[in-house]
Amino acid sequence: MSEVKKYECINYSVGDRIARITLNRPEKRNALSRQLRDEFVEALHIAERDDSVVVILIDGEGPSFCSGYDITPDMSGRVPSGGWVSEKLFDGWTDQFARSCVRDWMTIWDILKPVVAMVHGHCLAGGTELMSMCDIAFVAEDAQIGYPPMRGQTTPDVMYFPWKLSMAHAKYLQLTGNIVSGKQAAEWGWVAKAFRPDLLEEQTLRELRALTSIAPDLLAANKLAINQSYEIMGMRTALNTGPQWHALSSQLRPNAGEFTKISKEKGLKAALDWRDAPFKAEGL
Numbered sequence: 001m002s003e004v005k006k007y008e009c010i011n012y013s014v015g016d017r018i019a020r021i022t023l024n025r026p027e028k029r030n031a032l033s034r035q036l037r038d039e040f041v042e043a044l045h046i047a048e049r050d051d052s053v054v055v056i057l058i059d060g061e062g063p064s065f066c067s068g069y070d071i072t073p074d075m076s077g078r079v080p081s082g083g084w085v086s087e088k089l090f091d092g093w094t095d096q097f098a099r100s101c102v103r104d105w106m107t108i109w110d111i112l113k114p115v116v117a118m119v120h121g122h123c124l125a126g127g128t129e130l131m132s133m134c135d136i137a138f139v140a141e142d143a144q145i146g147y148p149p150m151r152g153q154t155t156p157d158v159m160y161f162p163w164k165l166s167m168a169h170a171k172y173l174q175l176t177g178n179i180v181s182g183k184q185a186a187e188w189g190w191v192a193k194a195f196r197p198d199l200l201e202e203q204t205l206r207e208l209r210a211l212t213s214i215a216p217d218l219l220a221a222n223k224l225a226i227n228q229s230y231e232i233m234g235m236r237t238a239l240n241t242g243p244q245w246h247a248l249s250s251q252l253r254p255n256a257g258e259f260t261k262i263s264k265e266k267g268l269k270a271a272l273d274w275r276d277a278p279f280k281a282e283g284l
Contacts, residue, residue: 010022010039023061025061027062028067030062030064055114055212057116059117060121062121066122068127069125108133113223114211116135118138119140123144123145124144128146132158141197142197146173148178154256155245157243
């Protein structure tokens with residue numbers, strides 16, 4: 001029997017052998033708060049244990065899939081209840097926030113069932129980490145996908161670019177923080193397929209219904225076989241270096257705190273304008 005649980009920051013449902021986890025903070029464009037991530041990981045494990053579920057679908061409520069991590073100035077949504085491990089002694093150099101991001105999204109990698117992202121609207125920063133760690137991603141052709149924080153804040157928490165794209169495209173996107181359309185993301189191999197926005201859900205569910213006809217144990221074997229091949233090439237180790245670079249770029253780099261300073265003094269919009277204005281001036 002399927003487990004059904006009510007959450008505050010996600011919606012969870014099961015039907016047609018598909019578990020659906022919907023990010024549900026539309027007023028914040030589904031920004032990834034600590035609570036949302038905790039609920040998301042719990043729902044993944046529930047779906048994995050549910051014998052009626054073959055495939056897990058991730059989508060977002062409202063106009064966007066996910067705007068990234070919650071970066072409201074007080075940062076309260078980034079810290080787990082009870083805090084980190086000795087914040088005073090450790091967080092300045094171990095970057096426990098970035099480590100928690102790697103840990104959460106690696107849950108998608110490690111569970112035995114396929115996890116599929118259905119992306120529309122904006123998918124930015126941490127949202128791209130979530131999308132990229134899914135086994136398959138289907139996106140709207142007009143989706144806006146990218147990692148702008150690399151222009152003035154930090155390196156990614158999860159260093160997925162080298163594993164999802166060619167070197168040319170990985171360097172272009174990580175150095176510029178530019179945003180690409182869903183159509184372009186599919187052409188570059190970042191995602192599996194791009195569909196017309198009005199057909200995204202229909203076409204995604206069509207793909208998933210076919211996928212659920214495959215025996216779950218065979219799907220698990222194929223997922224593990226692919227994952228282990230990437231791990232032999234060093235993917236897990238490489239992803240675990242992300243927090244180190246995140247710590248260096250966000251705390252030890254000269255002027256690392258400028259974005260946060262502007263955000264606290266003048267508001268988040270002013271900080272985003274400071275970060276993105278030169279690129280907007282060039283039409284990028």
